[in-house]
Every structure is written in structure tokens, then in C-alpha cells.
Amino acid sequence: MTQHTPGPWTTAKDHADTREGIQIWDSVEGYIIADVVDDQHDNSAANAALIAAAPETAAERDRLRQVNEVMLEALRDLVGQGDNGNYCDRCDSSLAEGHAEGCPIRAGEAALAAAEGE
Numbered sequence: 525m526t527q528h529t530p531g532p533w534t535t536a537k538d539h540a541d542t543r544e545g546i547q548i549w550d551s552v553e554g555y556i557i558a559d560v561v562d563d564q565h566d567n568s569a570a571n572a573a574l575i576a577a578a579p580e581t582a583a584e585r586d587r588l589r590q591v592n593e594v595m596l597e598a599l600r601d602l603v604g605q606g607d608n609g610n611y612c613d614r615c616d617s618s619l620a621e622g623h624a625e626g627c628p629i630r631a632g633e634a635a636l637a638a639a640e641g642e
């Protein structure tokens with residue numbers, strides 16, 4: 525995949541554009557990345573700001589993916605604990621019946637299932 529320019533990107537009103545366009549600029553390289561014109565609504569500035577935030581948004585997405593992997597691994601470790609044979613050593617419930625409400629392993633199982641889409 526081709527890399528996007530790293531940013532930051534900024535917005536500026538295009539004074540030559542009679543359609544109320546907003547330009548998105550690569551602030552480092554100093555060139556126009558896009559012209560945003562919404563001539564049906566008054567959303568050009570908001571749309572341009574959203575697009576201009578793309579490099580920071582992508583960086584935050586990547587950071588959160590890494591954090592998510594760490595948390596999922598911690599949840600997998602937690603869910604794997606507590607089994608001392610027939611009873612959970614955290615909530616004293618029979619493992620055949622499942623963990624008691626309030627058991628951290630039960631909460632971990634639910635969070636892991638939600639995160640993994642189960």
C-alpha cells in the first residue's frame with residue numbers, strides 16, 4: 525500500500541473559489557492535497573477539517589490497535605486463570621456452572637468475547 529504523506533495537514537479557505545471551497549494543505553511539503561467543496565450545504569469547513577485530521581486519526585488508530593492487542597493478551601491470560609480443578613479460585617463457583625456475577629474472570633470472558641466478536 526502506498527503511504528500517505530505524514531502530515532500535519534491544515535485547512536485554508538480558497539479565496540479564488542467562488543463555491544466556498546476549503547483547501548487541505550500538506551503543512552510540511554507546502555502543497556494542496558485536496559479541495560473540498562460542498563456547494564449544496566455549508567459543510568465544507570467541517571468536512572475539510574475531518575479530512576485534514578486523517579494523519580493524526582490514522583496514527584491514533586494504529587496506537588489503539590497496539591493497546592488493544594496488549595489488553596486482549598491480558599484478558600486471555602486472565603480468562604485462563606482461576607481454574608483449580610472444579611471450582612474457580614476467584615469466586616468459588618463450580619466451573620461447570622460458570623463464574624459468579626462479579627467474578628473478574630467472568631467479566632474478562634465477556635470483554636474478550638465482545639472484543640473478538642463472539
Ligand SMILES: [Zn+2]
Nearest residue numbers: 612615623627
Ligand atoms: Zn470465577
